[in-house]
Amino acid sequence: DYINQNFKPDDWLAIVAINRKSGETLQRISRARNIVGPDYQRWLRHLNATGSDVYMSLTTFKDHARGRTKEDLKDVRHLYLDLDEGGAGKLEAIRQDSAVPEPNYVLNTSPGKFQVIWRVEGVGQDQAEAMLRALAQRFGGDPAATDSTRVFRLPGFNNKKYEQDVQVTIKHEAPASQVYTLEDFNLYGQDREAGNR
Numbered sequence: 001d002y003i004n005q006n007f008k009p010d011d012w013l014a015i016v017a018i019n020r021k022s023g024e025t026l027q028r029i030s031r032a033r034n035i036v037g038p039d040y041q042r043w044l045r046h047l048n049a050t051g052s053d054v055y056m057s058l059t060t061f062k063d064h065a066r067g068r069t070k071e072d073l074k075d076v077r078h079l080y081l082d083l084d085e086g087g088a089g090k091l092e093a094i095r096q097d098s099a100v101p102e103p104n105y106v107l108n109t110s111p112g113k114f115q116v117i118w119r120v121e122g123v124g125q126d127q128a129e130a131m132l133r134a135l136a137q138r139f140g141g142d143p144a145a146t147d148s149t150r151v152f153r154l155p156g157f158n159n160k161k162y163e164q165d166v167q168v169t170i171k172h173e174a175p176a177s178q179v180y181t182l183e184d185f186n187l188y189g190q191d192r193e194a195g196n197r
Contacts, residue, residue, distance in 0.1 A: 002105075002155055005176040006077065006119065007060065009033035014057040014068045016151045017044070020160050021051045029065050029072075048157045055151035058117065068149045076128040079185075080152065081116040081135050082145035088112055090140050099186045100135070102174040109153050110166045116141075117152075119179045127182060134187045 007013060009032055017026045026047070034040050035056070048054050057068065058078035065072040083090045091114050094100060100118075107115040123131070125148050132146035153159065155170035 002170060003032055003036050003056070006058075007032040011060045012063055012065055012074070014061060014149070014151055015044070016055040016068075017047045017052040018055070019047075019050070019052040024052075026052075027068065029061055029068070044154075044157070048160070051160055053160050054154050054157040056154050057149065057151050059148055068151075070125060070147075070149060073125055073149055076123045076125060076148060077119065077121075079118045079120050079123070079128065079131055079135065079180075080145070080150075081132075081139055081141035082152075083114045083116065083139070083141055086112075086140065087114045090114075091116065094139055097138075099138070101180050101184045102178075104172070104174045104176060104178060106171045106173060107153060107155055108169045108171070110159050110162065115152050118174075119176070120181065121179050122181050131182070131185060131187070135185075138187055 003013075011032045012029055013032055013035060015028045015030060015035060019025075030040070044054050058080060059076050060074045061068065061072045062074045065074075081094070091106065094103065094116060103116045104119045105117040107117070109115055120128075128148050129146060132148070133143070135141060136143050136146050153168045155168050158165035158167050
């Protein structure tokens with residue numbers, strides 16, 4: 001459902017599986033319609049059950065892209081924040097801050113750690129990365145998670161980072177159909193150009 005709500009069937013997305021035991025990393029660029037199919041989902045479940053963390057891009061890539069570089073990127077579909085230390089307090093600050101709209105999704109990736117996601121349209125790659133850096137700075141997000149081709153955990157799969165598996169859960173906040181533009185984010189106050197400087 002999460003993939004279908006956020007992407008069209010013909011969108012090309014990156015799937016990454018990282019096995020914490022073997023160190024093996026697999027990356028596939030596939031159409032959304034294939035990823036949601038039963039065979040692909042069984043394969044991802046198998047990878048997860050045998051020790052791999054499962055991640056997916058929140059941006060789309062050019063048709064038949066072979067990699068996940070910035071040159072391969074097609075459309076920015078989301079802005080996001082990765083909240084690790086003090087995640088619950090930071091999440092509450094986001095909810096209370098009128099400079100940002102209500103997120104579409106909050107993924108709980110492990111106790112006290114969250115990934116906050118807004119659906120957007122009409123945002124270029126450079127604009128997106130500037131916004132990702134501004135969001136991370138304002139709310140104390142992970143500054144390493146500000147590149148436009150980043151992959152995030154898929155809800156419903158287990159986080160294999162800990163001794164005991166932790167299932168990644170999703171909370172819907174704004175409706176999945178709500179799509180924002182840059183004008184909905186007022187991180188720089190009235191003078192956005194000054195903020196960029």
